Amino acid sequence: MTTKTSYIAQSVKNLKPSGIRKFFDLAANMEGVISLGVGEPDFITSWTVREAAILSLEQGYTSYTANAGLLELREKIARYMKDGYSVDYDPKTEIIVTVGASQALDISMRAIIDQGDEVIIVEPGFVSYVPLVQLAGGVPVTVETKPENGFKVTAEELEAAITSKTKAVLLCSPNNPTGTVLERGNLESLAEVIRKHDLVVFSDEIYAELAYDSHHVSIASLEDMRKRTIVINGFSKGFAMTGWRLGYICAPEEIASSLLKIHQYAMMCASTPAQYAAVEALDKGMDDVMEMKRSYRHRRHYFVDSLNELGLTCHTPGGAFYAFPSIQKTGMSSGEFAEKLLMEEKVAVVPGNVFGKGGEGFIRCSYASSMEQLQEAVKRMKRFVENHS
Incomplete structure (x- = not known):
C-alpha cells in the first residue's frame, strides 16, 4: 500500500502566507508598540448600529435570512448605490449580501474565472488578489x-498587458495600499480599453466612502460598463464595522445569479444580526461616516506632511487611510526597514513588497490611529531615519 506524502492540495501548498500577518504577529508580542499596520478604522461602530443588532437578538431574529440577504437591506443598498454612485440595481436579483468584501471577491472570481484565464491586477494591490485568482484556477x-x-x-499600461487569454481586470479605488483614487477621467480611459477587449471588471470599492478630494466614481456608472462590472463593497471601512464581516456584491442579473449559487453552497447567508445592523447603518449612520471622514482627512494632512519632512517622499493619498512613503533613501529593502523600525523604535508598518513587486522601496502606514499615536510614531520614525541616514 502506497502512503501519500501529503494530503494538501497543490494549489494551497503554492500559496504564500500573508506578508501582513508576519508583522502583526511580531508586534502582538511586544509591549509599547504603535501599530500603523492594521487596515481598520480606530472608531467603534456607531451606537445606533450596535443597538439595532442587539434589538434584533432581543426580538428573536436568529434564523437564516434569504441566501441573498434581507430584502430590506438589499433595497437600502440599491438606494445607496443609486443616490451615491448613479448606478441602478434590482435589489431582488442583482444584489447579494456577503460575509465581508473578502467573500464577495472570492465568489466573484470563482464564478467568472475558468482554468487558465488571465486576470490583470494593478499593483501595488491588496495581498489577497493574486492568491484568490490562483485558487480560482x-x-x-x-x-x-x-x-x-x-x-x-x-490605459496604455492596461492594454499592453492584455492577451488572447485575458478575461478580467481587477481595479481597486480608493486603493489599498497607496490610497490612490481613480477619478472619472482615469476610469473613462480604462473603460474604453475594457470595452474594446470585452473584459469583465472586478471593482473593489470597499473604501468608496473614504475619498477625500473628489466624489467616488464607480466604473459601473460609465457607459456600457454596468453589464460587465462586478462591484464589491461592504461596511467594514466606511462604517467602522470590520468585525461584523458584512459585504455585498452588485452585478447584472446573469452574473449575480451565478454568484448566488456559489454563495448558497459555501456560506448560506451572512449573519442575521449583522444585516439588521447594516440596515440601521444605511438608514441613520451617514453622519458618523462623515465625521470619521473629516477626522481621517485631518490626520492625512498631518501624517503625509510629516513623512515628507522626514525625507520619506509620499504622495498625497486621495482616499482610504493609508500613506505609502518611499524609504529608498535609507538604502534598506522594505522588509528590512519595517523589521528594524519595529525592533528599534516599536513602530509597526507593512513592507510595501507584500503588495507586489512595485511596492518594493515603500512601506504602508495606516493613519487610522489617534493623533497622539501618529505624533509619537513620527517622533520615533524621525529618530530611526536619522540613525540610519
Whole structure:
C-alpha cells in the first residue's frame, strides 16, 4: 500500500502566507508598540448600529435570512448605490449580501474565472488578489504602477498587458495600499480599453466612502460598463464595522445569479444580526461616516506632511487611510526597514513588497490611529531615519 506524502492540495501548498500577518504577529508580542499596520478604522461602530443588532437578538431574529440577504437591506443598498454612485440595481436579483468584501471577491472570481484565464491586477494591490485568482484556477497578470504617476494605471499600461487569454481586470479605488483614487477621467480611459477587449471588471470599492478630494466614481456608472462590472463593497471601512464581516456584491442579473449559487453552497447567508445592523447603518449612520471622514482627512494632512519632512517622499493619498512613503533613501529593502523600525523604535508598518513587486522601496502606514499615536510614531520614525541616514 502506497502512503501519500501529503494530503494538501497543490494549489494551497503554492500559496504564500500573508506578508501582513508576519508583522502583526511580531508586534502582538511586544509591549509599547504603535501599530500603523492594521487596515481598520480606530472608531467603534456607531451606537445606533450596535443597538439595532442587539434589538434584533432581543426580538428573536436568529434564523437564516434569504441566501441573498434581507430584502430590506438589499433595497437600502440599491438606494445607496443609486443616490451615491448613479448606478441602478434590482435589489431582488442583482444584489447579494456577503460575509465581508473578502467573500464577495472570492465568489466573484470563482464564478467568472475558468482554468487558465488571465486576470490583470494593478499593483501595488491588496495581498489577497493574486492568491484568490490562483485558487480560482486563473493566472494573475500584474501591472506595476509608478509613483511619479500617483500609482494610477494608464490605459496604455492596461492594454499592453492584455492577451488572447485575458478575461478580467481587477481595479481597486480608493486603493489599498497607496490610497490612490481613480477619478472619472482615469476610469473613462480604462473603460474604453475594457470595452474594446470585452473584459469583465472586478471593482473593489470597499473604501468608496473614504475619498477625500473628489466624489467616488464607480466604473459601473460609465457607459456600457454596468453589464460587465462586478462591484464589491461592504461596511467594514466606511462604517467602522470590520468585525461584523458584512459585504455585498452588485452585478447584472446573469452574473449575480451565478454568484448566488456559489454563495448558497459555501456560506448560506451572512449573519442575521449583522444585516439588521447594516440596515440601521444605511438608514441613520451617514453622519458618523462623515465625521470619521473629516477626522481621517485631518490626520492625512498631518501624517503625509510629516513623512515628507522626514525625507520619506509620499504622495498625497486621495482616499482610504493609508500613506505609502518611499524609504529608498535609507538604502534598506522594505522588509528590512519595517523589521528594524519595529525592533528599534516599536513602530509597526507593512513592507510595501507584500503588495507586489512595485511596492518594493515603500512601506504602508495606516493613519487610522489617534493623533497622539501618529505624533509619537513620527517622533520615533524621525529618530530611526536619522540613525540610519
